[in-house]
Amino acid sequence: MKYRQLTKEQFESLHEEFSKFLATQGVDFKEWKKIKDEKPNLAENELNLFSDIVWEDVLKRTEYLEHFSKKTINLFKCEEGKMSRIVIKVHKEVDLLQQNDYNWLLENYESKEVELFNGTKTYNSERNIEIFDLIEKGSAISNGELYNFFDKIIS
Incomplete structure (x- = not known):
């Protein structure tokens, strides 16, 4: 398995x-139930294969990721051969996970208490594997609005 199996909620x-997916393999509902009951290893393999297909599709379409913590925001732009990153670090008592403090940042990004860093790197391994790893570590797929906002500020 390349990624991880989807959660029960994701499967649902x-x-x-x-x-x-099962139909493309000639498996209907009745047959699937039989496979689950009589061949649990085969059923598990099918779930894993489907999970990898779904993850691969999601990851190849992922362009932006965001990771928030109390004092730091990491923004990622995932291009074909490289990943760009903007780090926003706040040096005051804030919790960027709270809406009021997040709004403070958006209004005060030029403050001395806010540092902005950026950089670009090529992927060390396969692009989708690196994106998946960031998601597993807490990053969320985004529309890139926040990345592009801060990219214009830095540029």
């Missing part, structure tokens, strides 16, 4: 897609 939200 993708039940139609999973049914279509």
Whole structure:
């Protein structure tokens, strides 16, 4: 398995897609139930294969990630051959996970208490593997609005 198996909730939200996936392999609902009951290892393999297909599709379309902590925001732009990163670090008593403090940052990003860093690196391994690792460590896929806002400030 390349990534990790989807959660029960993720499988439930993708039940139609999973049914279509099974259908492409000639497996209907009745057959799937039989496989789960009689061949749990085969069922597990099918779940793993479907999970990898879903993750691969999501990751290849991922362009931006965000990771928030109390005093730091990491913003990532995931391009084909490289990843760019903007780090926003606040040196005052804030909790950027709270809306009021987040709003303070957006209004006071030029303050001496705010540091902005940026950099770019090529991927050490496969692009999607690195993006998946960041997601597993708490990053969330985003639309890039915050990245682009701070990118214009830095540029």
